[in-house]
Amino acid sequence: MADNGVSSWIGSLAMRKLSLLVMPLVAWLGCGSGDGSSGDDDAGRTPDGGAVTDGGSAVDRTVTVLPDGGLFAGNPDRACSGAIPPEGMPANVSSPTTVVGSGTAASCTFAALNAAVSAGGIITFNCGPDPVTIPITATMNLPINKNTVIDGGRKVTLDGGGTVQILRFNSPNFRALDFRVTVQHLRFVNGAIAGSMPIPTAPAPCSQGFNAGEGGAIFMRDGNLSVIDCVFDNNKAAPVGPDVGGGAIRMLGSKNGLVIVGSTFINNSASNGAAVGCLFSRLSVYDSLFDNNTATGHDANNNDPARCSVINNGQNEIGSGGNGGALYSDGASLDVTLCGDKIVNNHAGTNAFGGGLFFTSNDFGGVLTITETNMTGNTGGSWTQVQSGTVRNAGTAVGTNAKSITITNSTLQGVP
Secondary structure, rough: OOOOOOOHOOHHHHHHHHHOOOOOOOHOOOOOOOOOOOOOOOOOOOOOOOOOOOOOOOOOOOOOOOOOOOOOOOOOOOOOOOOHHHHHOOOOOOOOOEEEEOOHHHOOOOOHHHHHHHEEEEEEEEEOOOOOOEEEEOOOEEOOOOOOOEEEEEEEEOOOOOOOOOEEEEEOOOOOOOOEEEEEEEEEEOOOOOOOOOOOOOOEOOOOOOOOOOOOOOOOOOOOOEOOEEEEEOOOOOOOOOEEEEEOEEEEEEOOOOEEEEEEEEOOOEOOOOOOOEOOOOOOEEEEEEEEOOOOOOOEEEEOOOOOOOOEEEEOOHHHEEOOOOOOEOOOOOEEEEEOOOEOOOEEEOOOOOOOOEEEEOOOOEEEEEOOOOEOOEEEEEEEEEOOOOOOOOOOOOEEEOOOOEEEEEEEEOOO
């Protein structure tokens, strides 16, 4: 895509921000806890028990077969033939810090779960033989001074009721902590956070909407996150704003980044990054499905004093988001890796970019690697700018500037 002024607004995104497929529940049957390594952040991980493993991979990965022949979560094709990093392997939960529940659904209360989350450590559930939904009536704050693992055993759904953000990790620092949160074998549904910190009122094309309200299901600042074998359905963040994002997950200033393995994101929405929005956080996604997520902002964003005299986030901001129908990554010298993913039918906002992936490396230091991935049927604007390498077109579902791009054994719309 020709520059047409695109690079000017790309390069300012990060600094501007710093200034501030239905999966039926009835089919969910649990599997046993693991015998892998410890849940420590830097420890190795092995697949947990009770699952079928895909022996064709360099590293075994869990593929849970449900009674109807389907899979619990993730890309049903499980296409990634490469190794999953240690932080993407299920954590060992054989010695839990806290077990929520005493064997019945009624015993698995929000109060019990909230107390467990506040304490951190390894959290499992004993809610009886059947799937259970726990209504989340207030945001649960994760400790920022330890690793935490929450394992739902493929039976537990956390439901924000359309009004409540489900989990929050909020350190005052930025890219400083090594502590990791791992969520595995869980469903997150109907998480929501309303827009806040309204942008100063001004006529369009000045930016409209909000400067805060991010991460409908999970918000992480200065923490690291592993998402393994999870479903995120119908989570919402602020609907309009040039910089807010992360309908399901928002990562902000993460030292070691976000790893997603074998998970499903459907029907999520936010102004930017309808499923996942990252700012200064490495993003790695394996064997996962993103379907029908929608960025609800519009007109992208830029700094243009000639068109807007009102200051927002230290700039004359125009445009109100809409970038990243499924995935959004903004920062410097941080990589995005996609392997074995299915990213289909997602939508960027009007006059915005990256129906499948919006990835801007502001210093052209980040590398985009796409392997064995299907990215088709997405809508939105696109461009590709790279500094090196032979790949000059990442397709019509991607908006990116990167150091280099590698595409291997993938089907990307707009790429011959």
